[in-house]
Amino acid sequence: MFLEKILYATDFSETSASALxxxxxxxxxxxxxxxxxxxLDTRKTEEVLAEPSGGDEPSGExxxxxxxxxxxxxxxxxxxxxRSLEEEQFLVRTFLVNGNPSREI
Known part of the structure; x- marks a missing residue:
């Protein structure tokens, strides 16, 4: 077998779902x-966190x-x-990391 292990990187988009x-x-x-x-793309996370809360939460909360x-x-x-992959009888190792996707992958 030429391919026993594969890397599947996902951003949870429709394109990633198709690739699955x-x-x-x-x-x-x-x-x-x-x-x-x-x-977890830290650039996008920082953009979201930079938005004002509009609420009364304490600073940082x-x-x-x-x-x-x-x-x-x-x-x-x-x-x-x-779970979907395990149902198809794959051994799955899962990683969730922070950073720039192109660098981390």
Missing amino acids: GYVIQLRTAGCKEVILVHV YERQIAGRILNNARQELKTIE
């Missing part, structure tokens, strides 16, 4: 393991809440993808 279908097809070609990666939501959403999305 191709990854799943590789199972029939003998692929056994998927390295699942999502990079708004940022912590938003950062926590972003992280939890990414974890949930990754878990959903991980």
Whole structure:
């Protein structure tokens, strides 16, 4: 088998979802393991956190809440993808990292 392990990096877009279908097809070609990666793009996170809260939260609390939501959403999305791959009998290793996607991947 020429390809037993594949890296699947996702940004949770429709394009990434389409690519997942191709990854799943590789199972029939003998692929056994998927390295699942999502990079929390710190540039985008910083843009979101720079927006004013519009509320009465103490300084820093708004940022912590938003950062926590972003992280939890990414974890949930990754878990959903991980389960889908495991149902197709792939061994899955999942990574969630912060940074610039082009550098981290």
